Amino acid sequence: MACMFYSLNLNVPVISGLKDTAYQQKINAEIQAKANRDKADFIQKAKQQADDLRKRGFPVIPVTLTITHEVKSKPGDDIFSMEVITDAQMGGTSKPDLDFYNIYNGETAHVITLQELFGPGYREKLNREIGKQIDERIAQGIPYFKDQWHGISDTQGFYVQDGEVVIVFDKYAIAAGYVGQPEFKIPWDGVLHEKAKLPQ
Template sequence: MKDKDSLKMLKKDYDNIKIPKELDDVVNDALNSNIKYRKYQNKMVIAASLLLVVLGINISPAFAQTLSKIPIIGNLVKIITIKNYSIDENGYKASIDVPKISGLTDKKLEYKLNSEFEKEGKKLYEDFLEEMEILKSDKVQGHSLVESWYEVLTDNEDLFSVVVYTHYAQGSSNTIRKFYNIDKKNETVLSLEGMFKNNDYINVISQNIKEQMRDNMKKDKNKHYWIDDEIKEMNFKFIDKNQDFYINKNGELVICFDKYDVAPGYMGLVEFTIPNNVIKPLLNK
């Protein structure tokens, strides 16, 4: 009964959306096409319909809210780029995408996440502008870049994992990442520490990573990690208790390191997939 009421609300919100004349013309042209072009017509109608849904989500908050409550359809409302901070001026270039998550029942969590996305994106852009002005005043030739974008890593019934990348380039380059793992059923942001019974996971996961490092270097001579080196201070010892991570599409824990964390720069961003049988006894039930 609730689903029927939601569908009625969806139809009402949908009908109240003002359709731009140009889009209306596209739909009418598709419907009035000669039967000879029926396949093309169908594609045009589908494309126009999808555009109407996207337009509805962005123009009408009520439409998006109702849509998110409809089974299956609601799963489409996940994450969009709500804003892009950009500049391209005499060798100084920035492009910063600000994501927005929607569809969570817990609106406080949704608001918290989106506020963080907006705050960090804005600060990144303002910091870049400030640095740009300093370099310009020092008559430094423009050769500075900052980019930020996001990628959905996992999206299933239980989990939504997204990573936000930030890439810097000025002479040398570096890329850092921030991960968000959302438990859909409990509507909480997972932390590595919170997934385990006690701190034993730190040593168990670290030892498994060391084994993988050594095995990878044996198989591929071009790979190198900071382990068993003569300079012991550089050697990888343990993960942080809240090390960056995500859960992949196979339900496996993936431990992540930024550039230079556990290997030379040419190794880039480094990840290790931890077998489920290694950590299963340590997990919270």
Template sequence: MKKKTIKYMKMGAMGCVAMLGVGAASLSAYALASAPVSANVTVSSKVQATVPSATGVKIVEKVLSTTSKNLIVNIKVPQLDGMLDTRYQNELNGILLSRAQKDLAQWEKDAAKTAKKAKVNHQKFHPYEFYVSYKLKSDGTGNPAGVVSLEVITEGYRGGTSMPRIDTYNLKNASAAQRVTLEDLLGSNYKEKLDADILAQMRKDPDQYFLEEFKGTFTEQSFYIEKGELVIVFPKYSIAPGYVGSPEFRFNLKNASL
């Protein structure tokens, strides 16, 4: 697996940039819909074994606040701690913090603009809400060995339903850290079989999904690793009604290691 620069490490979801006015794709973290049965997938022959760190990567949380009276926030930004490659760790932590700060600034700006407009029109303004949270799905001590998976959830409310964004970060915790891709895990010809397996799971409950909207996985497909399972994630509303949340499809990774 060739080493890739930090700017290419994020595995985003589909291009729903319009959701927050900033950032990449969007998914819900609060109503995740998982397939009831985990299927098996074949692990790529390119995957090489490695011994994970005895202690897993941990999260040091940074909390951001606002002085705006027009915005309610709860922002918890994850900062990785304990990676073998400290330079990579620092770069990633900088990206995570910078992105949250930019998102917050945009929401403060949007809330102030709407509040001003409401005042001019003698309308009541309800404060906007903006949240950032996270889940460390794998700390590097599980299977596949050395793989760290982090999920960051960004969600805002202007009234009505929200269109959250989930960004997933998958990396190999080694002396020279690297991004982990679906191709690294499943091999270069993974797409056809993976797409067929996902569609097969959808067809088990056709009333819950928009089968005609499923176009397959893509290069920057959102996914994470959790307890030895590969979890493929799709944006809210993309292939299912809003009440489903963000559809997830789980697959066992047999004898996988990076």
């Protein structure tokens, strides 16, 4: 969809194949609702930017909102994992918004947490391994900002793929912009800890 001052390239995912179809319907509704909010917010900002440029006598350059996704681990395994990327190109340097969906694919589905994946002391384990990888990359000349690294957050983005948990940071958060979204692969033993497999 396009108009004079903006275009939309929306590939909003619809999850299928989960055992818990009620949860599948719920999470799909949440994904669509967020896409609708992002679309409305983008159009409002695009219109405001176009109006401002016209008032100042500058040509209006169309801006673009793109929503894409990538499935990391498919249903059929214990975990379904997917990344949704929302990228609003407003004429300057963009900072994509990343959303991760990591779902236990059981008869009663729920969102998987890092604690369920790594068990007690998960923060210390992950922070130690990520810190080590950051040091290795700095030694290779990659511009990471070690002083901006304060450990993983309560809402840390991650996905599960091929026996590894991949921790993801936003663009600019801990490295120069051209690095993109830094990712750190952490080996995982495949064991879901605590209540992961129990009805919620």
